[in-house]
Amino acid sequence: MTSNQDTQLATSLRNLLTRLVKKLRKESVTGRQLSLTERSSMALLQEYKQLLPSELASMEKITNQSMSQILGHLSGLGYVSRKGSETDKRKVLISLTPEGEKMLTQMRNERDEWLAKAIKESCTDEEQELLRRALLPLKKLVDMD
Structure with missing residues (x-):
């Protein structure tokens, strides 16, 4: 107690x-210009180098839809890039630019x-x-x- x-x-x-x-x-x-979650997501990408959007969403404790919006904003600013997975063409990996x-x-x-x-x-x-x-x-x- x-x-x-x-x-x-x-x-x-x-x-x-x-x-x-x-x-x-x-x-x-x-x-x-960035929200707390956007900055935190960028820090995670720096730490892990590449992550799936769903992995980032899980780590940030937000929905995949919310993460999609965040990644769209960060991508529009030129801070993140998307690359197709070499092992699974359906998956997209996110990394910092x-x-x-x-x-x-x-x-x-x-x-x-x-x-x-x-x-x-x-x-x-x-x-x-x-x-x-x-x-x-x-x-x-x-x-x-």
Whole structure:
């Protein structure tokens, strides 16, 4: 059973991380033209190199129809390409284009630069060390199934 103190910690952490993610999204001028799911889909394509639209939809927890719309938008912007599968001609594989790779890198750089500057300007050396030490337990939370 979870204690009230544990629940309060979870609530505070969730609220704070949500606000930080929103702040980071605003700090990327480049990323404003894309939805969160579009950016996330591009990151998955970068990680996995090629995926079927249905695999992407499953990973993003959205319908195939919604993924089709997302891929249509990303394709129209030149960020993803479609290629027929060599083993099954009925299947189409999706991958990032060089322009999509460039876009992802630029978005990440804008966010990283803002966050590095914010940490440097608002946190003491001791607080920066505390943030470094907090990365491991936060990673454990993210990796937990």
